[in-house]
Amino acid sequence: MPSELDPAIATFERRREQALAVVADCERTVNTLCKEAGYPPRYTETAINNATKVTQISDDTFYGQKQTPAMRMYLDMRKAQGLGPATAREIYEAIKSGGYVFEAKDAETALVGMRALLRTQPNVFHRLPQGTWGLTAWYPDAKKPKEDPKPKKKKATAKKAAAKSRLPLLPAPRKRERLVVEPSESPVEDE
Numbered sequence: 001m002p003s004e005l006d007p008a009i010a011t012f013e014r015r016r017e018q019a020l021a022v023v024a025d026c027e028r029t030v031n032t033l034c035k036e037a038g039y040p041p042r043y044t045e046t047a048i049n050n051a052t053k054v055t056q057i058s059d060d061t062f063y064g065q066k067q068t069p070a071m072r073m074y075l076d077m078r079k080a081q082g083l084g085p086a087t088a089r090e091i092y093e094a095i096k097s098g099g100y101v102f103e104a105k106d107a108e109t110a111l112v113g114m115r116a117l118l119r120t121q122p123n124v125f126h127r128l129p130q131g132t133w134g135l136t137a138w139y140p141d142a143k144k145p146k147e148d149p150k151p152k153k154k155k156a157t158a159k160k161a162a163a164k165s166r167l168p169l170l171p172a173p174r175k176r177e178r179l180v181v182e183p184s185e186s187p188v189e190d191e
Contacts, residue, residue: 010058063099067117070095072124075135085134088115 027043034041057077062070074094078086086094092111096102104110118125118133122144126136136142 010056013056014058057094057098059097059099061098062095063101065100067095067100067102067114068121068124070098070100071114071118072135074098075125075133079135079138085128085132085138087132088118091118091133 031041031043057074062073065073071091074091075086078084088111092107092114102110102113104113118127123136126134126139126142128134
């Protein structure tokens, strides 16, 4: 049930995320300095990365983003919350509620387009056997999609090329000169 305090809560959560990002930068700097000094790092990279993840969707979380990064960010949010992969409709509803503006004429067309985007980017998104979608990085041991070999030429195109190579080349047409017949200068005799 929505409360009048929801905007304030969302504002302070954003401030927290910003503060955690600053802390993560400081921790990376400390790790870099430790490495230069020959000491082991003091902070683990996973702790730094997890501290800066947004885990709650506000009205502007995905506003102004491109579709693929918005979908990837949403799936990362789910993973951080322990929810894992999502259906295409769940992804659609989440990024739409987060302010992403679809350019399609209606919701069904937008969903079809988003599914096509999920399918055509196997290096980013991975479809699980039960039909949900996750990030390919989550499944390093999963079977990689086959690389499409170069498309073969159509047979008709190959046949046309072969036939064209067998035809003799004709010389270029010669420029024709126009013959002009002058009327004869003999007088015409009247009868």
